[in-house]
Amino acid sequence: MNDYIISVRELTKCFGDFTSVNRISFDVQRGEIFGFLGANGAGKTTAMRMLCGLSYPTSGSGTVAGWDVMREGEQIKRHIGYMSQKFSLYNDLTVWENIRLFAGIYGLSKAETERRATEVLERLNFSSERNTLVGSLPLGWKQKLSFAIATIHRPEVVFLDEPTGGVDPITRRQFWEMIYEAADGGTTIFVTTHYMDEAEYCTRVSIMVDGEVRALDTPARLKKQYATESMDEVFRILARGAKRGE
Amino acid sequence: MSAIKVENISKSFGKVKALDGISFEVERGELFGLIGPDGAGKTTLFRLLTTLLNPDEGQAEVDGFDIVKGYQAIRERVGYMPGRFSLYQDLTVEENLDFFAALFGVKVEDSYDIIAPIYRQIEPFKRRRAGKLSGGMKQKLALSCALIHRPSVLFLDEPTTGVDAVSRSEFWDMLADLKHKGITILVSTPYMDEASRCDRVALCNEGRILGIDTPTDIVAGFDSPLYAVQADNMYQLLISARRARGVVECYPFGEAHHLIVDAEFDIGQFKAELADVQGLCIKPAEPTIEDMFIKLMKQ
Amino acid sequence: MRGNFLSFVKKESLHILRDVRTMMIVLLIPVVLMILFGFAISTEVNNLNVAIVAPNRTEGVRQVVDRLANNPYFTVVGYDSSIDIDAALRSGKADAVVVFDEDFEHLITQRAEGIDTHPAIQFIFDASNTNIAQTGTAYLQNVVSADHLQQELLNLHLLYNPQMKSAYNFVPGIMGLIFILICAMMTSVSIVREKEMGTMEVLLVSPVRPIKIILAKMIPYFVISCINLATILLIARYLLDVPMSNGVWSIVIISVIYLLLSLALGLLISTIASSQVVALLISAMVMLLPMVMLSGMVFPIENLPTVLKPLPYIVPARWYTEANRKLMIMGLPLSAVMKEVAILIFMTFVLMGVSLKKFKDKLE
Numbered sequence: 001m002n003d004y005i006i007s008v009r010e011l012t013k014c015f016g017d018f019t020s021v022n023r024i025s026f027d028v029q030r031g032e033i034f035g036f037l038g039a040n041g042a043g044k045t046t047a048m049r050m051l052c053g054l055s056y057p058t059s060g061s062g063t064v065a066g067w068d069v070m071r072e073g074e075q076i077k078r079h080i081g082y083m084s085q086k087f088s089l090y091n092d093l094t095v096w097e098n099i100r101l102f103a104g105i106y107g108l109s110k111a112e113t114e115r116r117a118t119e120v121l122e123r124l125n126f127s128s129e130r131n132t133l134v135g136s137l138p139l140g141w142k143q144k145l146s147f148a149i150a151t152i153h154r155p156e157v158v159f160l161d162e163p164t165g166g167v168d169p170i171t172r173r174q175f176w177e178m179i180y181e182a183a184d185g186g187t188t189i190f191v192t193t194h195y196m197d198e199a200e201y202c203t204r205v206s207i208m209v210d211g212e213v214r215a216l217d218t219p220a221r222l223k224k225q226y227a228t229e230s231m232d233e234v235f236r237i238l239a240r241g242a243k244r245g246e
Numbered sequence: 247m248s249a250i251k252v253e254n255i256s257k258s259f260g261k262v263k264a265l266d267g268i269s270f271e272v273e274r275g276e277l278f279g280l281i282g283p284d285g286a287g288k289t290t291l292f293r294l295l296t297t298l299l300n301p302d303e304g305q306a307e308v309d310g311f312d313i314v315k316g317y318q319a320i321r322e323r324v325g326y327m328p329g330r331f332s333l334y335q336d337l338t339v340e341e342n343l344d345f346f347a348a349l350f351g352v353k354v355e356d357s358y359d360i361i362a363p364i365y366r367q368i369e370p371f372k373r374r375r376a377g378k379l380s381g382g383m384k385q386k387l388a389l390s391c392a393l394i395h396r397p398s399v400l401f402l403d404e405p406t407t408g409v410d411a412v413s414r415s416e417f418w419d420m421l422a423d424l425k426h427k428g429i430t431i432l433v434s435t436p437y438m439d440e441a442s443r444c445d446r447v448a449l450c451n452e453g454r455i456l457g458i459d460t461p462t463d464i465v466a467g468f469d470s471p472l473y474a475v476q477a478d479n480m481y482q483l484l485i486s487a488r489r490a491r492g493v494v495e496c497y498p499f500g501e502a503h504h505l506i507v508d509a510e511f512d513i514g515q516f517k518a519e520l521a522d523v524q525g526l527c528i529k530p531a532e533p534t535i536e537d538m539f540i541k542l543m544k545q
Numbered sequence: 546m547r548g549n550f551l552s553f554v555k556k557e558s559l560h561i562l563r564d565v566r567t568m569m570i571v572l573l574i575p576v577v578l579m580i581l582f583g584f585a586i587s588t589e590v591n592n593l594n595v596a597i598v599a600p601n602r603t604e605g606v607r608q609v610v611d612r613l614a615n616n617p618y619f620t621v622v623g624y625d626s627s628i629d630i631d632a633a634l635r636s637g638k639a640d641a642v643v644v645f646d647e648d649f650e651h652l653i654t655q656r657a658e659g660i661d662t663h664p665a666i667q668f669i670f671d672a673s674n675t676n677i678a679q680t681g682t683a684y685l686q687n688v689v690s691a692d693h694l695q696q697e698l699l700n701l702h703l704l705y706n707p708q709m710k711s712a713y714n715f716v717p718g719i720m721g722l723i724f725i726l727i728c729a730m731m732t733s734v735s736i737v738r739e740k741e742m743g744t745m746e747v748l749l750v751s752p753v754r755p756i757k758i759i760l761a762k763m764i765p766y767f768v769i770s771c772i773n774l775a776t777i778l779l780i781a782r783y784l785l786d787v788p789m790s791n792g793v794w795s796i797v798i799i800s801v802i803y804l805l806l807s808l809a810l811g812l813l814i815s816t817i818a819s820s821q822v823v824a825l826l827i828s829a830m831v832m833l834l835p836m837v838m839l840s841g842m843v844f845p846i847e848n849l850p851t852v853l854k855p856l857p858y859i860v861p862a863r864w865y866t867e868a869n870r871k872l873m874i875m876g877l878p879l880s881a882v883m884k885e886v887a888i889l890i891f892m893t894f895v896l897m898g899v900s901l902k903k904f905k906d907k908l909e
Contacts, residue, residue, distance in 0.1 A: 039411075039413075041380055165407070168543065169539050173497045177498070180480065181481065184481045196439075197439075235411050235412075
């Protein structure tokens with residue numbers, strides 16, 4: 001059990017009569033890049049919210065980073081990293097002010113913040129941009145920076161919600177290299193994306209349809225199982241059977 | 247006469263140059279794609295061509311009318327679907343369609359033949375409020391509304407962004423259908439894999455056009471040898487492969503990494519150099535639009 | 546094209562009807578405000594607690610105290626020969642203290658004979674609320690000096706609002722406020738919402754001049770405002786007993802002019818604002834506050850500092866409130882407010898002109 005950073009059983013979330021997430025069970029190993037795919041309205045966002053401690057499941061059980069998803073949402077929030085495409089950083093603060101703010105939120109000491117910030121900026125070749133307003137950075141840079149900030153407190157697991165939407169192909173790859181690097185260093189990555197080529201980058205992929213996890217395996221084995229050339233086709237085969245919309 | 251003719255158009259917002267001397271032409275009845283990431287200037291270009299903005303420099307014509315002088319005429323004959331869902335969420339499907347018909351002074355019945363293939367799919371939900379529709383259905387409604395007055399040119403700004411792969415594919419089928427009805431379509435997308443669904447594409451980045459051609463010819467322009475490499479540990483492979491002799495570029499590409507090499511490269515030697523990489527597998531690869539985009543961006 | 550215009554009006558009405566919560570607020574605001582200002586909040590001074598300090602309880606003193614005790618506005622909370630005045634005021638036990646001189650009888654007689662003496666009565670007032678203090682002092686003065694002798698010297702006669710009911714005074718002001726709120730704020734927000742939602746882009750890229758759609762937008766708000774006008778007039782007449790002795794039509798006429806003016810103002814705000822929040826802020830900060838402060842609704846214009854005196858001239862609500870006061874409370878005919886009518890019409894044309902000119906059919 002301890003090898004799994006995320007482990008959920010029969011996790012369910014209902015909104016009134018509507019079962020958004022229907023008894024999903026899966027485990028995510030430490031250091032894995034776990035792709036979490038699903039058509040619009042499949043319940044991806046709801047499931048991710050439960051795993052991030054933002055909402056409590058209606059029923060089921062599970063742990064994220066060792067904390068109970070049914071009861072310890074606050075602890076989960078403190079011990080994970082989270083980055084979404086929509087809200088990433090404060091545009092009217094500088095790069096450094098953003099780092100300091102988020103480091104502060106996660107309770108890093110002043111000296112520690114300084115040390116890690118310098119390290120992050122060097123790794124990203126951002127040292128010269130330390131005092132630049134985030135709003136004036138190109139989108140790709142912002143996304144890289146916001147990933148660096150989401151991991152500033154060295155969480156064991158990072159949740160990435162469509163982190164590369166609208167980013168150019170080069171920056172998108174640089175971003176994935178950061179993900180690779182983080183995973184190589186032992187951080188678990190939990191990522192959603194609409195780019196099917198990115199699904200191939202993942203160690204394992206799960207595909208949600210109508211609130212249930214319909215497939216979960218390595219990309220290679222999924223492609224074999226569905227006798228297709230690409231994850232794109234695997235996804236289409238599964239998602240075409242979807243009964244409900246958004 | 248071409249349906250859209252853009253000559254050397256530039257547009258700045260403050261210090262940011264959104265478009266920098268762009269020129270291209272779209273033939274009548276063509277399905278033309280603008281492919282590029284956010285910040286490429288696609289939306290600005292759409293707003294110029296739909297007469298919402300005036301250019302700083304250069305000129306453009308849509309359906310034979312100048313975008314500055316003839317803007318009223320252009321508004322009569324184009325259909326436009328902006329990047330965001332821009333229908334009335336609190337009105338029903340039917341009310342939205344009726345309103346847009348009234349806006350263009352037409353009757354829904356008179357245009358029913360053209361919207362039917364699309365609208366029929368959402369007609370069962372015509373009393374549902376637009377805000378309660380799924381992403382794919384919203385898109386179909388928006389397209390129906392943009393078509394209600396039988397436009398000769400259709401502008402679609404990132405219609406497939408944020409939509410799942412299945413709905414995206416369906417949407418492109420609908421566009422192919424409209425093209426056969428003689429409508430000129432200019433469509434933008436950040437997804438490189440959608441380029442193959444267009445007759446011709448322009449690859450755009452940071453306000454410039456990197457290349458314009460048919461998808462096949464764009465790919466044909468990729469003149470360096472390309473390999474796909476795989477291994478058990480893909481990250482380790484990425485780092486090791488970049489150090490190998492003759493490797494110009496190595497980047498992740500789906501299930502494999504793509505390797506662009508020069509004359510010095512030799513497969514046997516490459517394998518020897520990466521002997522410690524478990525499960526190494528290398529084979530020649532076919533370049534894609536995305537490979538070409540990356541190459542053009544780096545130039 | 547006529548059918549077109551109607552379908553735009555229909556679309557706009559649907560927006561309003563679908564948003565039940567907002568519609569309820571819009572329809573209830575006038576009722577709530579009228580009742581609030583009419584009954585709850587008033588500048589009338591009621592139940593003033595008065596402590597009395599009189600070293601000698603002479604006949605004259607007793608008469609004054611009786612008058613105070615019998616007056617509905619005052620409650621006598623203490624009658625002593627000496628108290629700690631400061632403590633009484635500070636503790637809030639008394640709002641005012643009336644202090645009689647030891648020689649009260651004597652001083653009064655001397656005064657009556659025309660001999661100049663030092664004052665016989667002192668009022669000490671808790672002036673932390675200046676409004677209450679001012680009005681209260683005036684009341685006190687009236688009651689205390691209502692002596693036979695003084696009554697002959699002082700003849701106070703209140704016109705138009707003889708009971709000095711403040712509700713009357715507030716009705717025209719509230720009307721000025723409500724119409725700005727609904728017409729200017731609601732229309733501007735609803736226009737700006739289209740910008741924010743992106744629907745404005747689609748509207749612009751159509752052969753219909755956007756201004757036509759905008760004008761269609763105003764109609765339902767105009768209708769709602771007319772319903773509000775009716776509600777207000779009914780409440781004013783039957784609940785607050787505002788006389789309106791010269792009939793209601795002149796009030797309706799001037800109100801309709803003011804409604805059009807407010808709509809034009811809303812249109813102007815919408816051309817400036819880029820988001821609903823900005824539109825709300827502009828309406829609240831730039832429109833509502835100055836209207837409340839400078840229209841004479843709460844603070845008399847005469848009391849403004851000299852530098853600010855010219856400002857009310859450009860505040861439409863001031864002219865409306867003033868005219869409305871004449872029509873509603875003084876019961877004058879429409880011909881008496883022709884100046885205000887002319888000014889309001891002029892302002893409407895200027896605002897309409899500016900906002901139509903400023904309204905662009907492009908994004909920049």
